[in-house]
């Protein structure tokens with residue numbers, strides 16, 4: 001059986017990783033539009049600094065997943081961030097955070113959270129990067145997948161879609177899959193709406209070393225929803241004598257500043273950061289931005305609708321649109337569950 005996985009985020013990689021161990025006879029081809037693996041689990045490097053501009057850390061959902069991170073996968077650069085997450089409100093008042101949550105692990109990797117994606121990549125998988133799937137054609141024996149240049153990328157018996165739901169809907173719309181199949185799928189995906197997030201990283205000269213690793217806005221009244229101190233993950237993340245802070249803007253602030261010129265955006269965020277931390281940070285030496293149009297899901301796709309054409313048509317869906325919560329650990333378990341169904345169905349087809 002030949003399987004195409006659209007997207008090399010954590011759910012797509014979990015599908016491939018799981019299939020490699022439970023159904024190695026399935027030939028998996030992952031097709032990803034970006035230059036690297038990981039999707040929203042992303043790390044950037046700039047002038048000696050390493051920072052995560054998407055997801056910040058992950059937390060095992062149970063002992064088996066904890067074992068997977070700390071034993072099954074290589075773990076020599078795995079870090080449990082020691083400092084806690086504190087809370088803040090619309091008036092910049094900072095308070096001790098949720099102690100129960102702070103007692104749980106906050107895992108990341110020394111050289112960037114995207115290491116997790118590299119560790120999950122199965123050796124046997126075929127991988128096409130920088131290839132955006134634009135259209136899927138149903139053929140007599142499966143599916144043919146075309147890129148945005150119009151080129152045929154690959155053919156397969158079955159497909160797994162992992163992009164955020166609105167992007168998967170766009171892909172289904174342009175595809176020549178029977179309306180009686182794609183229409184109920186698009187309706188099933190519709191409840192999984194997403195909120196945007198503009199992530200802004202600022203490098204400062206001088207060391208700011210608060211007792212917290214990060215601050216989270218708990219009353220949703222502040223333009224910043226999350227502020228992280230990068231060197232609290234590992235000293236090697238930031239050049240000595242410097243501080244790198246990553247601010248994730250709240251949904252409305254993200255929309256308001258989406259198209260702001262970089263200099264204006266960095267000055268605005270720096271003034272918010274200054275007021276929030278209460279620390280004289282000075283002017284940032286540089287800033288970096290990443291806009292995530294589909295950052296975190298607010299709803300969840302209809303599981304019954306999404307699983308209706310798995311066995312009959314070989315159409316599968318994975319990712320956080322199907323968990324309803326933007327969490328790495330859930331994207332992993334969801335991808336593994338989808339892989340288990342694919343393996344079972346592949347057995348049924350033989």
Ligand SMILES: Cc1cc2nc3c(=O)[nH]c(=O)nc-3n(C[C@H](O)[C@H](O)[C@H](O)COP(=O)(O)OP(=O)(O)OC[C@H]3O[C@@H](n4cnc5c(N)ncnc54)[C@H](O)[C@@H]3O)c2cc1C
Pocket residue numbers: 006007008009010011012031032033034038039040041053054055056057058059131132133134162163164167171197199248292294295296318319320321325326327328329331
């Ligand atoms: C700013 C931010 C902060 C977050 N913080 C945390 C956190 O601290 N902890 C946590 O657990 N989670 C966090 N999350 C959520 C977490 O990152 C996601 O829930 C998880 O990574 C989703 O994985 P996925 O595989 O479902 O989707 P994605 O990572 O979005 O993967 C989908 C992949 O499909 C690719 N793709 C899309 N369209 C196409 C196409 N047409 N052709 C080919 N490829 C395509 C994309 O490029 C992408 O690589 C955060 C997310 C964001 C954006």
